[in-house]
Amino acid sequence: MIKRLGPGKRLSQASIHGNTVYLAGQVPDDYSGDVKTQTKAVLDKIDALLKEAGTDKNNILSATVWLPNINDRDAMNTVWDAWVPEVGPARACVESKLADPAIKVEIAVIAAIP
DSSP states (O other), rough: OOOEEEEOOOOOOEEEEEEEEEEOOOOOTTTTSSSHHHHHHHHHHHHHHHHTOOOGGGGEEEEEEESSGGGGHHHHHHHHHHSOOOOOEEEEEEEESSSSTTTOOEEEEEEEEE
């Protein structure tokens, strides 16, 4: 059985199968901030989705971070490092063109549900 959170025609915000939740790539609702502001907003959205799924950031198995400018990695990591548990998940961080030029970060995670 698959449960969908925030289902839509094109995508769901999250899909739960068994004891695993897969979050769609999350972007900020407000594109006007710098990469730190946008990263904080994205991590807040991830926290909310994980809570709705019955888990939290301590159970993240893997994360993928997309940055349109890899030179923003240090600024993004400043926010990420303050948010992530002491032992972080497996993670990839890549440079990629995003859906809107004003988006400075997109993050997707997969987490276990205890």
